[in-house]
Amino acid sequence: MAVRPHSAEHWSAVESLSTAQTAELQNRALVDQLAYVNSNSEFYRRKFAEAGVDPTTVRTAADLAELPFTEKQELRDSLEARRPLGLHQAAPDADIVQIQASSGTTGSPSYVGLTRSDIALWSELGARALYANGFRPGDRMLHGLGMSKGFVGGIPVLQIAQYMGIVDIPIGAEAGVDRLLRVQADQRPELLIGTPNFLAFLGEQAPATIGTAADALGVRAISVGGEPGGGLPATRQKLEELWGATSREMLGGTDLGCMYWGECEAQDGMHHHCPDLIAVELIDPDTGAVKAPVEGAEGELVYTALGRQASPLVRFRTRDHVVVTGTSCPCGRTGYKVRCVGRTDDMLIVRGINLFPSAVKQLVSEFEPVATGEMRIRADFDGHSTQKPLQLVVEYTDGVDETAQQKLAADIETRVRSALNVKAIVNLVPELTLKRPDHVKVNLIERV
Structure with a gap:
């Protein structure tokens, strides 16, 4: 039932x-x-x-x-x-x-x-x-x-x-x-x-x-x-x-x-609404120190299963990096809210600046409909750190002429530098060049 x-x-x-x-x-x-x-x-x-x-x-x-x-x-x-x-x-x-x-x-x-x-x-x-x-x-x-x-x-x-x-x-x-x-x-x-x-x-x-x-x-x-x-x-x-x-x-x-x-319905973060079934900690991913889940706090989620029998875990590091968006809500739920911005092990360090691919995705999406919103970060370096400019592959929409393409590339580079303090080089490609999502998760970073 x-x-x-x-x-x-x-x-x-x-x-x-x-x-x-x-x-x-x-x-x-x-x-x-x-x-x-x-x-x-x-x-x-x-x-x-x-x-x-x-x-x-x-x-x-x-x-x-x-x-x-x-x-x-x-x-x-x-x-x-x-x-x-x-x-x-x-x-x-x-x-x-x-x-x-x-x-x-x-x-x-x-x-x-x-x-x-x-x-x-x-x-x-x-x-x-x-x-x-x-x-x-x-x-x-x-x-x-x-x-x-x-x-x-x-x-x-x-x-x-x-x-x-x-x-x-x-x-x-x-x-x-x-x-x-x-x-x-x-x-x-x-x-x-x-x-x-x-x-x-x-x-x-x-x-x-x-x-x-x-x-x-x-x-x-x-x-x-x-x-x-x-x-x-x-x-x-x-x-x-x-x-x-x-x-x-x-x-x-x-x-x-x-x-x-x-x-x-407030749509400003996901509630922690299972404290009786999972104990959640927010930690500094570098030091492992526990952080208070107050509004604006950032860190990695760590879980301890409660009530689990077959495969229980204690203080499991997820590598999910979140920002706490609130500690109260009009909906009446009392669990704090988070937004997941990426995985700690997906974070890039570009000339000393920490950068999550999702942040770049949001900026590129702002240029629709001239751009399709599809983009990839082309990582031409080993590991997660580089001193080079960020290489971005961005799709332009069918029908956008060469002059508009040049403006689009320049505008995206300016927007990324302004918002993220990172220099980017944008390489434009035609619509439907990049693989579209299916049942496999979209990976915004392509290793070359």
């Missing part, structure tokens, strides 16, 4: 608890989780012993700083040491009912096990995020995230929808633009979920593919995630104008859950 929301505003009562109530709830869950992990995970027993720490002394979320971080490479090593789910597996094989996989862009995929309880927990996390995004029980949803390869955007999103009482139409991004648009035209689902760049491309192709503009296809609410950019003003505006629908962001990942941050 589908779960129903406790109110018209929020999926769970937890989302509107006071700071004191939230802390009490989280601290109880944290003590229980650390005891479970220490008893059942060989990986963490070794890790805590080597660090000389006793997890049973951790009584509050503030005490987590006494424990070591968990790095992604440690999980890869753990998986290599013991297949199929690594030394950090903490539930018996007989209790594992599902295994999800990461994209594996740096080697073999990471694998995450789920018990029935874990699936229910993931579904609760996702329900809170999607409800904030405007998704409601009884709606129908076109599934535009990747359905293949064990990605969390596939089956787990289907499970979240079913848990919420939403009818999922699991076509998947791999089916391609034509199939997705024809299903949308036939079925007219009110909801659409996918990566922001792919859904924008999908909307642009509607008139030529099915003879109907996307805003006439019945979509009411769009949820975007899987890559940074859904919160960029230009990207949001494009999506909302194309589809005639609201567009809000969500954020998650393979290791902790499918999605566990969600943007409400």
Whole structure:
């Protein structure tokens, strides 16, 4: 039987608890989780012993700083040491009912096990995020995230929808633009979920593919995630104008859950609305020091799973770099809000200036319709640091003459220097030169 929301505003009562109530709830869950992990995970027993720490002394979320971080490479090593789910597996094989996989862009995929309880927990996390995004029980949803390869955007999103009482139409991004648009035209689902760049491309192709503009296809609410950019003003505006629908962001990942941050109707950041299921820390990515999540604070997100059985993680470094956009909200949710600006390991340092690709993408998008909005940073250097000007490849729109192209390139270079304090060299290319998004995330950096 589908779960129903406790109110018209929020999926769970937890989302509107006071700071004191939230802390009490989280601290109880944290003590229980650390005891479970220490008893059942060989990986963490070794890790805590080597660090000389006793997890049973951790009584509050503030005490987590006494424990070591968990790095992604440690999980890869753990998986290599013991297949199929690594030394950090903490539930018996007989209790594992599902295994999800990461994209594996740096080697073999990471694998995450789920018990029935874990699936229910993931579904609760996702329900809170999607409800904030405007998704409601009884709606129908076109599934535009990747359905293949064990990605969390596939089956787990289907499970979240079913848990919420939403009818999922699991076509998947791999089916391609034509199939997705024809299903949308036939079925007219009110909801659409996918990566922001792919859904924008999908909307642009509607008139030529099915003879109907996307805003006439019945979509009411769009949820975007899987890559940074859904919160960029230009990207949001494009999506909302194309589809005639609201567009809000969500954020998650393979290791902790499918999605566990969600943007409400205020559209100024994604709420932390699962303190009972995930303990979140904001850290300085260089020093590892914990930072207070006050408005304007920037840093990397670190997670400790609460209530997880099969593949629990403690102080896992995500490398997701965020900015805290607020600590209160008219919607009544009390969890602070963030905007993800990129991954810490995607950040470039151009002549001493820290630069996220999403910031450049936003500036280039401002030049539509003379430019298409598609761009890539061509990294002609090793690592993440360079003393050279930033090489940008930018598409101009069909019909733009040579004089206008020259002006476009000069204007973008001026805008980047003014806004980001970085010298850029713009190389213009014709429309549709750059690969368009599909079920694979868009990588704004091309290595040459």
